[in-house]
Amino acid sequence: xxxxxxxxxxxxxxxxxxxxxxxxxxxxxxxxxxxxxxxxxxxxxxxxxxxxxxxxxxxxxxxxxxxxxxxxxxxxxxxxxxxxxxxxxxxxxxxxxxxxxxxxxxxxxxxxxxxxxxxxxxxxxxxxxxxxxxxxxxxxxxxxxxxxxxxxxxxxxxxxxxxxxxxxxxxxxxxxxxxxxxxxxxxxxxxxxxxxxxxxxxxxxxxxxxxxxxxxxxxxxxxxxxxxxxxxxxxxxxxxxxxxxxxxxxxxxxxxxxxxxxxxxxxxxxxxxxxxxxxxxxxxxxxxxxxxxxxxxxxxxxxxxxxxxxxxxxxxxxxxxxxxxxxxxxxxxxxxxxxxxxxxxxxxxxxxxxxxxxxxxxxxxxxxxxxxxxxxxxxxxxxxxxxxxxxxxxxxxxxxxxxxxxxxxxxxxxxxxxxxxxxxxxxxxxxxxxxxxxxxxxxxxxxxxxxxxxxxxxxxxxxxxxxxxxxxxxxxxxxxxxxxxxxxxxxxxxxxxxxxxx
Amino acid sequence: xxxxxxxxxxxxxxxxxxxxxxxxxxxxxxxxxxxxxxxxxxxxxxxxxxxxxxxxxxxxxxxxxxxxxxxxxxxxxxxxxxxxxxxxxxxxxxxxxxxxxxxxxxxxxxxxxxxxxxxxxxxxxxxxxxxxxxxxxxxxxxxxxxxxxxxxxxxxxxxxxxxxxxxxxxxxxxxxxxxxxxxxxxxxxxxxxxxxxxxxxxxxxxxxxxxxxxxxxxxxxxxxxxxxxxxxxxxxxxxxxxxxxxxxxxxxxxxxxxxxxxx
Ligand SMILES: Nc1ncnc2c1ncn2[C@@H]1O[C@H](COP(=O)(O)OP(=O)(O)OP(=O)(O)O)[C@@H](O)[C@H]1O
Ligand SMILES: [Mg+2]
Numbered sequence: 001x002x003x004x005x006x007x008x009x010x011x012x013x014x015x016x017x018x019x020x021x022x023x024x025x026x027x028x029x030x031x032x033x034x035x036x037x038x039x040x041x042x043x044x045x046x047x048x049x050x051x052x053x054x055x056x057x058x059x060x061x062x063x064x065x066x067x068x069x070x071x072x073x074x075x076x077x078x079x080x081x082x083x084x085x086x087x088x089x090x091x092x093x094x095x096x097x098x099x100x101x102x103x104x105x106x107x108x109x110x111x112x113x114x115x116x117x118x119x120x121x122x123x124x125x126x127x128x129x130x131x132x133x134x135x136x137x138x139x140x141x142x143x144x145x146x147x148x149x150x151x152x153x154x155x156x157x158x159x160x161x162x163x164x165x166x167x168x169x170x171x172x173x174x175x176x177x178x179x180x181x182x183x184x185x186x187x188x189x190x191x192x193x194x195x196x197x198x199x200x201x202x203x204x205x206x207x208x209x210x211x212x213x214x215x216x217x218x219x220x221x222x223x224x225x226x227x228x229x230x231x232x233x234x235x236x237x238x239x240x241x242x243x244x245x246x247x248x249x250x251x252x253x254x255x256x257x258x259x260x261x262x263x264x265x266x267x268x269x270x271x272x273x274x275x276x277x278x279x280x281x282x283x284x285x286x287x288x289x290x291x292x293x294x295x296x297x298x299x300x301x302x303x304x305x306x307x308x309x310x311x312x313x314x315x316x317x318x319x320x321x322x323x324x325x326x327x328x329x330x331x332x333x334x335x336x337x338x339x340x341x342x343x344x345x346x347x348x349x350x351x352x353x354x355x356x357x358x359x360x361x362x363x364x365x366x367x368x369x370x371x372x373x374x375x376x377x378x379x380x381x382x383x384x385x386x387x388x389x390x391x392x393x394x395x396x397x398x399x400x401x402x403x404x405x406x407x408x409x410x411x412x413x414x415x416x417x418x419x420x421x422x423x424x425x426x427x428x429x430x431x432x433x434x435x436x437x438x439x440x441x442x443x444x445x446x447x448x449x450x451x452x453x454x455x456x457x458x459x460x461x462x463x464x465x466x467x468x469x470x471x472x473x474x475x476x477x478x479x480x481x482x483x484x485x486x487x488x489x490x491x492x493x494x495x496x497x498x499x500x501x502x
Numbered sequence: 503x504x505x506x507x508x509x510x511x512x513x514x515x516x517x518x519x520x521x522x523x524x525x526x527x528x529x530x531x532x533x534x535x536x537x538x539x540x541x542x543x544x545x546x547x548x549x550x551x552x553x554x555x556x557x558x559x560x561x562x563x564x565x566x567x568x569x570x571x572x573x574x575x576x577x578x579x580x581x582x583x584x585x586x587x588x589x590x591x592x593x594x595x596x597x598x599x600x601x602x603x604x605x606x607x608x609x610x611x612x613x614x615x616x617x618x619x620x621x622x623x624x625x626x627x628x629x630x631x632x633x634x635x636x637x638x639x640x641x642x643x644x645x646x647x648x649x650x651x652x653x654x655x656x657x658x659x660x661x662x663x664x665x666x667x668x669x670x671x672x673x674x675x676x677x678x679x680x681x682x683x684x685x686x687x688x689x690x691x692x693x694x695x696x697x698x699x700x701x702x703x704x705x706x707x708x709x710x711x712x713x714x715x716x717x718x719x720x721x722x723x724x725x726x727x728x729x730x731x732x733x734x735x736x737x738x739x740x741x742x743x744x745x746x747x748x749x750x751x752x753x754x755x756x757x758x759x760x761x762x763x764x765x
Binding site: 410411417431 | 587
């Protein structure tokens with residue numbers, strides 16, 4: 001701080017008693033003593049900080065204990081719920097003490113550096129900010145631990161990128177109920193299809209709270225090796241149900257050759273009434289296997305198609321941006337617009353509008369656009385176009401402003417006319433920066449369009465947002481990967497192109 | 503023959519840059535304009551090819567008053583007056599060849615030149631000009647890849663493409679080192695002697711003036727305060743020197759080869 005040196009330094013020096021009184025007053029109102037000592041700036045800064053910090057502390061206490069009334073209950077509850085408030089309070093009191101000590105010495109005429117006081121103020125604001133913004137490192141650490149599985153899904157989501165169609169493998173044996181004189185023949189052993197042989201091939205069902213059904217010995221073969229086979233039944237009217245025994249579903253592990261053997265008791269079942277004397281049921285073993293050709297999952301396809309949409313969304317916005325911003329940039333270039341006061345007014349107007357439009361984030365423009373044209377990529381294009389016009393308009397106009405007038409004069413001096421001067425003197429100077437800025441903007445637009453979807457602007461952001469909401473972290477991970485890869489490639493390409501042109 | 507009569511230039515902000523300047527430049531002369539910074543040298547040169555409009559006076563170039571010309575007539579007259587600049591004023595991002603060909607724009611139909619097309623004859627002329635200035639192998643490079651001395655040669659080649667009768671050179675060597683300064687001025691001298699192109703050149707270093715000028719005018723605050731031949735320069739008196747460079751100016755060393763120090 002630059003303290004103006006008191007020009008007449010010969011002031012009657014107050015005695016210690018006065019100084020102490022002032023110091024005590026300063027404790028209650030930091031800055032007061034400094035004001036007496038004519039340290040106006042220091043005093044004002046301290047007063048302002050004191051008022052702000054005091055106000056914030058009171059507010060935080062009330063916030064922490066919203067239902068309590070009275071000073072003491074609020075204070076106690078605040079301290080209990082938010083221990084940091086106590087710490088902040090202590091710091092504030094230290095500040096007040098230091099302020100009064102500072103005041104004492106100033107009144108006694110001792111020049112003092114107030115840096116320590118202001119550092120303390122900064123520290124106070126830091127901790128107030130910490131308390132205010134709900135920073136919780138413990139939650140961060142524990143959350144990291146809990147979220148690890150989900151994060152790993154996002155980071156390596158590729159199991160979700162392919163899927164195989166599921167296939168049922170089934171072998172069955174016909175069972176006659178009850179046994180007739182000619183029970184059905186045993187099923188054949190097929191060379192390359194799953195089969196189940198039952199011995200015997202007839203029997204009686206279990207009866208609820210009655211006698212158990214007949215035992216069956218099942219032999220299966222040609223199933224997928226080392227995989228569970230569910231034992232199931234199909235009744236004469238085609239209902240399928242799983243074999244249950246002792247309340248548990250029955251399944252058996254196939255051996256290395258894909259065969260199995262198991263003894264079961266025929267299940268309970270109410271017999272359908274309108275079938276004949278003898279019923280033919282089927283007992284079968286079933287495996288559900290993902291055997292088919294691996295193919296891109298729905299999520300992967302969606303991510304790819306939306307990524308393409310996103311890239312084009314950015315491209316279209318950039319195209320529209322160029323179309324509008326080129327003419328606008330001429331109006332926003334000072335060197336072209338300083339001819340008369342009318343053009344100067346236009347210049348300031350255009351510049352002002354560009355600055356305002358540019359300072360509003362594309363996300364906000366997207367929200368506005370969705371109100372007008374509804375959800376979808378068009379809203380995203382509109383939003384990015386508006387922002388691109390403003391951003392490119394400014395960059396282009398700056399490129400125009402930095403045109404070197406020397407070559408233009410030199411070309412005029414050869415007898416070239418206006419058009420020739422533009423083609424040979426102006427355009428070669430503005431094309432490289434224009435191209436460079438445009439590529440850069442395209443880069444930004446694609447990047448922006450990945451998140452603009454989150455507010456309904458179409459593209460991959462929309463998917464990402466949905467998948468996160470559905471807690472489908474693998475699918476979200478696929479989207480994140482696509483975004484990252486695209487952005488990286490684009491970054492590289494745009495840097496390369498720009499290198500060529502500058 | 504260039505005749506300047508009573509030329510006055512007052513800028514919009516009221517600065518009087520030239521007051522009542524009159525002189526004659528007979529064909530084939532190498533005339534040097536000397537004077538302090540701000541004395542109006544650039545203004546004078548730029549008035550002649552009308553990069554700036556004079557306030558009053560006549561600029562008679564081969565019987566035509568340049569000061570009154572407009573539009574097409576002005577452009578056609580400009581073709582016969584080349585100009586080279588202190589900072590070369592090349593289009594940096596264009597190739598050397600394109601920069602040289604730009605000197606031909608005044609002669610080229612607009613339709614063709616806008617598409618970047620020049621006649622075979624112009625192409626040949628461009629290569630010849632580069633050859634003559636000793637930089638034939640640089641034609642396809644970007645102008646800003648060349649050294650300062652090379653860039654000024656490109657500037658001269660561009661002027662040469664106009665097949666001018668007069669070359670205006672505004673401090674053509676001020677941004678070059680002394681060795682390069684001599685080589686550039688020698689090129690101008692060759693053009694002056696071999697092609698009979700008149701040269702009107704502003705210079706800061708008196709040794710260069712003595713070496714290359716055939717006639718000299720001195721400007722001080724927009725007025726001509728000195729006229730002389732190359733020989734007169736060698737014999738310049740202290741009084742004359744102070745007329746040009748002001749009362750506080752001091753001559754460094756002897757009259758010959760002195761370097762002017764601004765007051
Ligand atoms: N565009 C302009 N508007 C207003 N005043 C100008 C302008 N250009 C030059 N001047 C003024 O006119 C006077 C002469 O300038 P000029 O550039 O002709 O001097 P010079 O002799 O070429 O100087 P130097 O050696 O520095 O190039 C100076 O006082 C300058 O400030
Ligand atoms: Mg000058």
